[in-house]
Amino acid sequence: MPENALTVTDNRTGKTYTVPITNNTVHAMDFRQIRVDPDEFGMMTYDPAFTNTASCQSQITVVDGDKGILRYRGYDIAELAENCNYLQVAYLLIHGELPSHQEEKEWNHQLCIRMGIFENIKKFMEGFRYDAHPMGILVSTVAALSTFYPDSKNVRDPETRKNVIYRLIGKMPIIAAYAYRHRKGLPYVYPEPELSYTANFMNMLWQSSELKYLTSPVLEHALDVLFILHADHEQSCSTHAMRSVGSAEADPFLATAAAASALAGPLHGGANEEVLAMLTRIGSKDNVAEYVKGVKEGKYRLMGFGHRVYKNYDPRARIMKRVAEEVFQVTGRNPKIDIAMELEKIALSDEYFITRKLYPNVEFYSGVIYEAMGFDTEMFTVLFAIPRTAGWLAQWQEVISDSEQKICRPRQVYTGPGLRHLKKIRAASVEPAGVYRKAG
Numbered sequence: 001m002p003e004n005a006l007t008v009t010d011n012r013t014g015k016t017y018t019v020p021i022t023n024n025t026v027h028a029m030d031f032r033q034i035r036v037d038p039d040e041f042g043m044m045t046y047d048p049a050f051t052n053t054a055s056c057q058s059q060i061t062v063v064d065g066d067k068g069i070l071r072y073r074g075y076d077i078a079e080l081a082e083n084c085n086y087l088q089v090a091y092l093l094i095h096g097e098l099p100s101h102q103e104e105k106e107w108n109h110q111l112c113i114r115m116g117i118f119e120n121i122k123k124f125m126e127g128f129r130y131d132a133h134p135m136g137i138l139v140s141t142v143a144a145l146s147t148f149y150p151d152s153k154n155v156r157d158p159e160t161r162k163n164v165i166y167r168l169i170g171k172m173p174i175i176a177a178y179a180y181r182h183r184k185g186l187p188y189v190y191p192e193p194e195l196s197y198t199a200n201f202m203n204m205l206w207q208s209s210e211l212k213y214l215t216s217p218v219l220e221h222a223l224d225v226l227f228i229l230h231a232d233h234e235q236s237c238s239t240h241a242m243r244s245v246g247s248a249e250a251d252p253f254l255a256t257a258a259a260a261s262a263l264a265g266p267l268h269g270g271a272n273e274e275v276l277a278m279l280t281r282i283g284s285k286d287n288v289a290e291y292v293k294g295v296k297e298g299k300y301r302l303m304g305f306g307h308r309v310y311k312n313y314d315p316r317a318r319i320m321k322r323v324a325e326e327v328f329q330v331t332g333r334n335p336k337i338d339i340a341m342e343l344e345k346i347a348l349s350d351e352y353f354i355t356r357k358l359y360p361n362v363e364f365y366s367g368v369i370y371e372a373m374g375f376d377t378e379m380f381t382v383l384f385a386i387p388r389t390a391g392w393l394a395q396w397q398e399v400i401s402d403s404e405q406k407i408c409r410p411r412q413v414y415t416g417p418g419l420r421h422l423k424k425i426r427a428a429s430v431e432p433a434g435v436y437r438k439a440g
C-alpha cells in the first residue's frame with residue numbers, strides 16, 4: 001500500500017479507493033471515481049466558503065495562522081517592514097526577488113511615467129455625487145480604465161501584463177486622491193515625480209493651492225510601513241475575486257475592480273472603518289467591559305478581531321501598535337487607542353475569545369493610526385486597496401501563468417425542487433405610463 005496516499009472505503013459499495021497525498025493535500029478530482037452507479041456523476045467535496053480547500057499552488061505569500069507567521073516570497077513581514085520601502089516590496093511580490101539598485105531605478109521610473117490619468121477620467125469622476133463613498137469611486141474608476149487601455153485584454157502577452165502592472169500600481173494613488181478631493185470639492189493635484197510613492201499620495205490629498213504639502217518623514221514612513229503590511233495576504237476574499245475574475249481572462253482592470261469590490265465589505269477590508277465606528281460608539285475605556293458583554297451575547301461583533309486563518313496574534317497587528325506610538329509622537333495621542341488597548345486586554349483574557357482563538361487582526365489598530373494622521377474614515381479601505389493592488393497583480397500573474405488553472409467555476413449541491421410544470425398563468429396588467437401610485 002503506498003505510504004503517501006489515503007485509503008477510502010465507500011461503505012455503500014464496500015469498494016476501496018487509493019488517493020495520492022501531495023503537500024498534505026488530496027486532489028478533489030480523485031474522489032470523482034467514487035460512485036455507487038456507473039451512471040452517477042461521482043463524489044464531490046463540499047466546502048462552503050472554502051474553509052478547507054486549497055484552490056491553487058502559490059509561491060507568493062505564506063500565512064501560518066497557528067504560529068502567527070506572515071512571509072512574502074519567504075521574507076518575514078517584520079523584516080520587510082523594518083528594512084524596505086513599499087515599492088521594493090511591491091517589486092518583490094511581482095517579480096519574486098527584491099530589486100537590484102538598477103532594477104529599482106527602472107521600476108520606479110516605469111511607475112512614475114504612468115502615474116497620471118487622462119483628463120476625461122477626471123471628468124468621469126466629477127459625475128459622482130459629493131457624498132459618494134471613495135471605495136465606490138475607486139472601484140468604478142479602476143473598471144473604467146479598462147476602456148482607456150483596450151490592449152490590456154491581451155492577458156497572454158507578457159509585455160501587456162507588464163504595462164498593466166505599471167499602470168495599476170502607478171495610478172491607484174491618484175485615483176484614490178481624486179476620489180477624496182472630489183468629495184471635498186477641491187481642485188485635483190497632479191503627481192509630483194520627485195516625491196516618494198507615499199509622500200506623493202499625501203501631497204495629492206492635502207496640497208493646498210500652490211503650496212506643496214510637506215509631510216513629516218515619520219508620517220511618510222508610517223504610511224509606507226502600513227502599505228507594506230497590507231500588500232498581500234495569500235488567498236483572502238479579494239484575492240480570490242481577483243483570481244476568479246482573472247481566470248475568465250477578463251482584463252486586469254476589471255479583475256482589480258472586482259477584487260476592490262470584495263475588499264470594500266465590512267468583513268474584509270471595510271473592517272477598518274467599522275473598527276473606528278465601534279470605538280467611537282464605545283466612547284470611553286469605562287464602557288469596554290459592557291461592550292464585550294454585548295459581543296458575547298451575540299448583539300454585535302468585535303470588529304478588527306478574528307480571522308479565518310490567524311488563530312494566533314496577527315503579526316501585522318503587533319507592528320501596527322509600534323507604528324501607532326511613532327505616529328502619536330508627531331500627531332499627539334489619539335484617545336481611541338486607549339479604548340482599543342483596553343478592548344484587546346479584556347478580550348484576550350476572556351474565555352469567549354480564548355476558546356475561539358480570536359485575536360486582533362491587522363485592521364484593529366490601522367483606523368486609529370489613519371485617523372491620527374488626518375485621513376477621513378471613508379478613506380480607510382482605500383488606503384488598503386492602494387497597496388493590496390501589488391498583491392492582487394502578483395496573484396493574477398500567477399493564475400494566468402499556471403498551466404493547472406482553468407476558468408474558476410465551483411460545483412454546487414443542488415437542493416431545490418425537482419422538475420415541475422407551469423400552471424396556466426395570467427400576465428399582470430401594466431399601469432399606463434404617467435400614472436403615479438403612492439407607495440405604502
Ligand code: ACO
Nearest residue numbers: 266267268269271295301302303304305306307308356361
Ligand atoms: N467578534 C465576536 N465573535 C466572533 C468574531 C468577532 N469579531 N469573529 C468570530 N467570532 C466567533 C463567531 O461568532 C463564531 O462563534 P461560534 O463558534 O460560537 O459560532 C467563531 O468565532 C468562529 O467565527 P467564524 O465566523 O466562523 O469565523 P470566520 O473565519 O468565518 O470569520 C472573520 C472570520 C470574518 C474575519 C470574523 O472573525 C469577523 O467577522 N471578524 C470581524 C470583522 C473583521 O475584523 N474583519 C477583518 C478581517 S482581516 C481582513 O480581512 C483584512
